[in-house]
Amino acid sequence: MSIRVQDLVYRYQDFELRVPALEFPSAALTTIVGPNGAGKTTFLKCLSGILPSPRGSVFVEGQDLATLPEAARARRLAYVPQEHSSAFNYAIIDFVLMGRTAYVPLFSTPSDDDTAAALEALDYVGLARYAGRAYSQLSSGERRLVLIARALAQNSDILVLDEPTTFLDPKHETGLMELVRKLAVEKKKTVLMTLHNLDMAVKYSDVLVFLKEGRVVSAGRPDETLSEELLERVYDIPMCILEHAGRKFIVK
């Protein structure tokens, strides 16, 4: 499912996010990059309908997301937050099962099919063996995977991830990026994410969106859009792009 953003404006105190027009391709991985405070997370939350009533529209296959009831929206788009904390330490399977909220009526409990969908999602991220464990018993890398499994249980075509690799070691970071890439290629999901690691963003993304001070500076395929001038304009420090074995590396 492709996503089209039109005249999106969100203001919070002195900050303003303004995206006149932008399109995210279907079944591809789009990464939003930019310095701290650029508005990456705000942009994702506006896209996902989590922030209350921004101006403008987000169209999914031509339909304005804001006109959809919450459950219908959640069946189309799943959002993975940067982190999760809860006063209650749920078992992993119960946690992933919450991804089925949009399919379970208000006065009901999940069916066997919902449990099967949650287990399948947990299996996809490789954590089925931990189904009965408590969330607090997992490492931070495993917790990220559980959050992704919960989003997969939503069975939506669009997946939005907010900095999923923060605080992960290189092994877990790579594993998670491979998984996200697989979701776009294998499951044909339209994946939108924010990242700080530019090397990872360049390696895995189909499209890069550079954001600075609430404005899109550049958007396009990494090999078309990436340049040292652009990086300096966005991050305000000089950066070099080196090529090795067909891959681009960014040196600060």
Place this chain on the structure above:
Amino acid sequence: MTRKQRVLCGLIVVFPFAAFVVSLFIGSWHIPAKDIVKTLLSPVFPSLASGFPDPEGYINIVFSVRLPRLILAMTVGASLSVSGAALQALFKNPLVNEFILGISSGAAFGASLSLVFLGAAFPPQVAAFAFAVVAVLLVLSISRKSDSPIISLLLTGVITSAFFSALLSLVEYFASPYALQALFNWLMGNMTWPGWNELALALPLMGIGIAVLISMRWRLNVLSMSDEEARALGVNLRRDKLLVIVMATLMTAAATSVAGIIGWVGLLVPHLVRMMVGVDNRRVIPLSAALGAGYLVLADDLARSLASFELPVGIFTSLIGIPFFIVLLRKSKKVWL
């Protein structure tokens, strides 16, 4: 769920029924066990009651005193526990209880107005219920414009409670000694059956509240996530939160209006359940209803059998609840939250 948790679930389900049966035999007037059974069966087999020394008296004690009192204690215990568990999930804070939204202090002030100034024309149950609802409306209307609704709600609850407590003190200051005694008796909680008319509003409200929150038990898991997460998962936050708050308010206000202020049930019971069977509200909510019902029945048994006169049950729920809670917290090595 582990085998141990399944066994504990079974025990909690059986507990209120066992407490109910045992409590039928407890009271200031001694009736032999076999006569209680005969009395219970007498509406179907009238000949069974003919051998009693005082047939009318036994029937009266069982059907007009003990049975209604047990029904009241079970419903109030279940209501306070379910509303406590639901509010704890909704506010993502296991320390939230019915006092936090100003319900108890509003109800106490309402009852005091009725008992001290209005007399029989305005029953304390109705006044308590009305002011409990006023207190919650006040809390909700003040806190709704805040950026941080939960902290604001909890703070406003504390402020509103303090406000109504001050008003209660003012009423107590002007009360006559007789009215003051009646007021203290009400404030400390008791399960004396107030009569069907006084319960016409409270019992259905408690029943509806318990039923609605039990049927929303899984949704409460989702509502215990952050607001952003719950919204992203497809929850209509405004509708679902309002429904839980309205139900919890109505059932707690109804329970407080007929039984007075009974502390610690809404905090202790859900905690006990979580310690025993985990945090999943699919189990916590219905099992809190069962454990709360049985717990208040047993507390009431103590209140009416420890002395030759009846003691307020609210004192017992606190006297039992607080040390029990401390012991459990110290003994529990397992993380249940």
